[in-house]
Amino acid sequence: MSVFMGLDIGGANTKVCWVEMQNGRVVRAEGESVYHEVWRDPEGLQGVLETFKYNREMGDDQTLQGVALTMTAELCDIFKSKSEGVRAILDLVEQVFRDIPLYVWTTRGVFVSPSQTREKPLDAAAANWLASATALARSPLVNHDEAAFLVDMGSTTTDILPLFQGEVVVKGRTDLERLLYGELVYTGVLRTQVQAIVDYVHIKGLPCKVTSEYFSITADVYRLLNLIREEDYDVATPDGAGRDIAACVQRLARVVASDPEEFGQNGVYALARFIQEKQLQQVLDAVWQLLSRLEQPWPKRLIMASQGSFLLREVARRLEWEAIPWWECIPGAKEGYALTAYAVAWLLAGQLEVN
Amino acid sequence: MSVFMGLDIGGANTKVCWVEMQNGRVVRAEGESVYHEVWRDPEGLQGVLETFKYNREMGDDQTLQGVALTMTAELCDIFKSKSEGVRAILDLVEQVFRDIPLYVWTTRGVFVSPSQTREKPLDAAAANWLASATALARSPLVNHDEAAFLVDMGSTTTDILPLFQGEVVVKGRTDLERLLYGELVYTGVLRTQVQAIVDYVHIKGLPCKVTSEYFSITADVYRLLNLIREEDYDVATPDGAGRDIAACVQRLARVVASDPEEFGQNGVYALARFIQEKQLQQVLDAVWQLLSRLEQPWPKRLIMASQGSFLLREVARRLEWEAIPWWECIPGAKEGYALTAYAVAWLLAGQLEVN
Structure with missing residues (x-):
């Protein structure tokens, strides 16, 4: 079964959701939020992400197919600019998820690759709201x-x-x-x-x-x-x-x-x-x-x-x-999950499972 | 049975209520409102008041014991001052209800006589809100x-x-x-x-x-x-x-x-x-x-x-x-009555029936 991870990295809270898909449907999901102040300890984010990667047991039939990333922590004033912030956070995420395809959500309403993100980092800044809204707009549980x-x-x-x-x-x-x-x-x-x-x-x-x-x-x-x-x-x-x-x-x-x-x-x-x-x-x-x-x-x-x-x-x-x-x-969601982390995971799952 | 009339003379609407009392209780009530623009035709108010006086049939056992008056029409700009307005309206009311005791409600929360009103006309100006509030404050139907x-x-x-x-x-x-x-x-x-x-x-x-x-x-x-x-x-x-x-x-x-x-x-x-x-x-x-x-x-x-x-x-x-x-x-009141006209009638009834 395919598992998709959604990451929403804020200045104070790092949120994660996992969505497990089978035949194009969500069969299981999980969510978690960790309090970590990026502006005090940007490097410490790596430890948080490693916990997300390794502490969740994967069954033999489960594969982490992709990580969907959105962020707002690039606004922290330890970064000289939002562009620098986006690149720094992207570096950290890539370091941890080196072996997993990484997809970055943008204010253009699409996922792009890490290299595209490095070219146009501002597209990835504060795109979180659009992930939430896009997921809900596309959800089969919402009357369109x-x-x-x-x-x-x-x-x-x-x-x-x-x-x-x-x-x-x-x-x-x-x-x-x-x-x-x-x-x-x-x-x-x-x-x-x-x-x-x-x-x-x-x-x-x-x-x-x-x-x-x-x-x-x-x-x-x-x-x-x-x-x-x-x-x-x-x-x-x-x-x-x-x-x-x-x-x-x-x-x-x-x-x-x-x-x-x-x-x-x-x-x-x-x-x-x-x-x-x-x-x-x-x-x-x-x-x-x-x-x-x-x-x-x-x-x-x-x-x-x-x-x-x-x-x-x-x-x-x-x-x-x-x-x-x-x-x-949104299919599979539960109270207590973080909307944006779930939204990017679900959007990525929809994109990769269909295409 | 004792009948008490409440009059609320506004610039555009003249409101009246009758309250009929027996053994200190309201047994019947009526209310009416007539559109009459005092600022256009102050003298015409007399005709309105005469209708109130004569058009309501009184039974043999019914006596109009008193007229309770409150007003806001004294603010009309045909009057040079509020004092002049109060006196002019009082004259008209007295002319019509010559044979009935007249009680004028004041911002001091009590009724006074026409002669007292002529001495301190401003006490009778815009006292209507206090009549409504006092009646409700004293009503047995309100938990005090x-x-x-x-x-x-x-x-x-x-x-x-x-x-x-x-x-x-x-x-x-x-x-x-x-x-x-x-x-x-x-x-x-x-x-x-x-x-x-x-x-x-x-x-x-x-x-x-x-x-x-x-x-x-x-x-x-x-x-x-x-x-x-x-x-x-x-x-x-x-x-x-x-x-x-x-x-x-x-x-x-x-x-x-x-x-x-x-x-x-x-x-x-x-x-x-x-x-x-x-x-x-x-x-x-x-x-x-x-x-x-x-x-x-x-x-x-x-x-x-x-x-x-x-x-x-x-x-x-x-x-x-x-x-x-x-x-x-308030006892005896009905939808469609004007609150202030009813309030002064009921307050006067309470005062005269008890004392």
Whole structure:
């Protein structure tokens, strides 16, 4: 049986998925994510990749047919440029998977070889969103005659990707273009600084401008509202303190140069809910921007991905669309897999098994 | 049996309710609203009031014990000042109900006599919101140990009034104070100019600043979205044209200096939905402002009043509160009655029947 590996190498998390195919169908899949900060220890990535390669037992009838690669770690500021970053990561991956064909996903929506990637490294930079969207657009589990929006809301950013008739109907390819067209929103449910969402809040019944220090992040807001668990808060805290509710409240109060005692329990709760509402607006605003150019039939479904799915459910409800988790939309996928790693593996499997 | 009449004299609509009491309980009630533009024909108000007085048949055992009056028509610009307006309207009402005791509701939350009103006319100006809120705060059908918000969203403005333990927990008395504290929001579902809600919209996938002409109002938005019927659109259209959907779409497109053909059916629909979302934000923003000063237990109920109730249901849902129509909250009230007219009648009945 043919096994295909998908790799999504981010700055902080390296995600992998294996897809096992038989007669053109997924018969088994697995997924894993390892926390590794590339900007601190780029060489250490090799060890992570070796674990992926050797720790998974392959049966006698199983062959690793190819590795599909996508990345965002090239943005880490240890690399002088994105091009240098792409090449450095590619070197590491090739070193580990020397004996396996390597396919690199690009913003042009196709896989290319390592040598092609070295020629045009920028094509391979930040192409991850397109892998996810392309896989879903092509999936037999998605009704192609209805438009759907894939919304992938992660710790830091949100991708909004219209799908229709097997195509990803986007206008932007680079992150700048995607920001311009509302296809990328720089807002997420963990790492986003509160002041990137609100420039005023309400305190004791009056509007109140916020400080502009790096005091508190969305993870504090959603911990306080009990929408994420302590173990979901897997990013650094702004003050280096804990992730318990009391510490989150303390950080949030600092956004208005205050302590929680100064405006009370209701006040802190109202503050967090206000910020949540405004973050929902950031996502909705971009959705309305995209809808304003819609030539397809009005969508009815929002495919949710990543940690922000609890907010995306509410976005879908406000749009009066059905909210569906992404793993119900691609054959063989399961909750807990990383969408992009699974997507590149599945796309490569589809390409190599058919051709 | 004792009958009490409540009068709410607005600039464009004169509302009346009759409440019939027996042994301290409402046994029957009626309500009516007459369209009469006070600013065009102040004297004509007399005819309206006479209809109220004489057209309702009174049984032999029925006596009109008192007329409770509240007003907002004093703001009409045919009056040199609000004080002059209050006195002029009071004169008219007294002329018609010469033989019936007249009680004027004030922003101090009590009824006063006509002579007291002439001394301090401003106390009687725009006291209507407090009558509604006081009636609901005192109603035996409202659980007084839980905080509730009365939200009255009319054609032009929205009142947000926290109720707790029989009291109306507001900070503002004048309209200026109420605007400052978020208790009055100048936004409504019919007459509000679209540009009072949004300063940009999305057209063909890009953000677009709006014109600042008086081109289109919220009634156009909600007709287009099929949230109000043509007969609900009972205010003047900005261009003097019709109230059919096509005319509404035409007006809405003008907000971005355009015709509907230029950005298509989906584009117009997306535009209307965007404006609806932003108007919801205006109301929610004020609710969060009030919640940020809350000392009472967190509310669980939103009591809805007036034409904007279809939006208030969504406001309540976002707050995770129960949405209840006001007429389920005051004894004897029914859908179709005007809240304020009923409230003053019921408050007066309570005062005179008990004392």
